[in-house]
Amino acid sequence: xxxxxxxxxxxxxxxxxxxxxxxxxxxxxxxxxxxxxxxxxxxxxxxxxxxxxxxxxxxxxxxxxxxxxxxxxxxxxxxxxxxxxxxxxxxxxxxxx
Numbered sequence: 322x323x324x325x326x327x328x329x330x331x332x333x334x335x336x337x338x339x340x341x342x343x344x345x346x347x348x349x350x351x352x353x354x355x356x357x358x359x360x361x362x363x364x365x366x367x368x369x370x371x372x373x374x375x376x377x378x379x380x381x382x383x384x385x386x387x388x389x390x391x392x393x394x395x396x397x398x399x400x401x402x403x404x405x406x407x408x409x410x411x412x413x414x415x416x417x418x
Contacts, residue, residue, distance in 0.1 A: 329389065331385055331386035334379075335380070335383035335385075335386060336379065336383065337379070338376070338379030339375075339376055340379070341372075342372045342373065342376025342377070343376060344372070345368050345369075345372030346373055346376060347372070348368050349366050349368035349369025350369060352366070
């Protein structure tokens with residue numbers, strides 16, 4: 322296997338979304354009383370809501386990366402039927418080192 326097996330892009334993407342969500346939500350909380358700032362969005366604090374959405378998406382990415390890391394862990398060849406069959410074939414053919 323190559324060295325790129327451990328590279329999971331969901332980790333930096335999830336971290337970026339979560340961090341941006343925290344920043345945007347913080348700005349939304351800081352400007353919660355500014356009616357003139359949110360006049361164009363019908364009075365809806367769009368920074369607060371989109372910050373929350375970005376944070377949730379970031380957390381979902383990070384959870385998916387964590388869950389995927391457990392499923393794709395490299396196991397020794399002796400733990401799988403295919404690995405045992407390959408080792409037996411190599412042993413019979415004298416290919417083992």
